[in-house]
Amino acid sequence: MKIVGVAACTVGIAHTYIAQEKLENAAKKAGHEMKVETQGTIGIENELTQAEIDQADIVILAIDVKISGRERFEGKRVIQVPTEVAVKSPNKLIEKAQEVVAQKV
Template sequence: MNIVGITACTSGIAHTYIAKEKLIKTAISLGHKIAVETQGTIGIENELKKTDIDNADVVIIAADIKVTGKERFTGKRIVEVSTQVLIKSPRALLNKIQEELKV
């Protein structure tokens, strides 16, 4: 499965990066391709490439705040959760998405 994601928390520091790392680590361990953008106090980092978005099977937005640039995902399957969901149970989330998409 090809995954793109955005992580963002209220302070834009700790949970943003913890959620990103958990998502990447878990996705890779399950054999998925992934690219994750962070949006925080220092702005956007690792901005998603158009080709990654175009090839994505799913977009995961793990955010506790409003994120910018969601219009890039028009026509894509979008899953929105809090950063806590991703931090506490990334494998369960990815397994559920995989099951729903039958990938």
């Protein structure tokens, strides 16, 4: 499964990058590909390409603030959670993503 995501916390420092790392590690552990874009105090890093978004089975938004470029994900299945969920329960979040993708109609 291919997963893309965005991490952005209110301050745009610690939780943004912790969420990115935890999600990418949990996805890898579950055998999935994941790329997480961060939107923090220094702007957008690890920016997702439109091709990566188009190829993704699901989008995970671990965000506490409004993000720029959200319209890029229109038409995709999206799970949105606070960054705290991505930090504390990344494996459960990846499992939830698998369930959502499995329900494909």
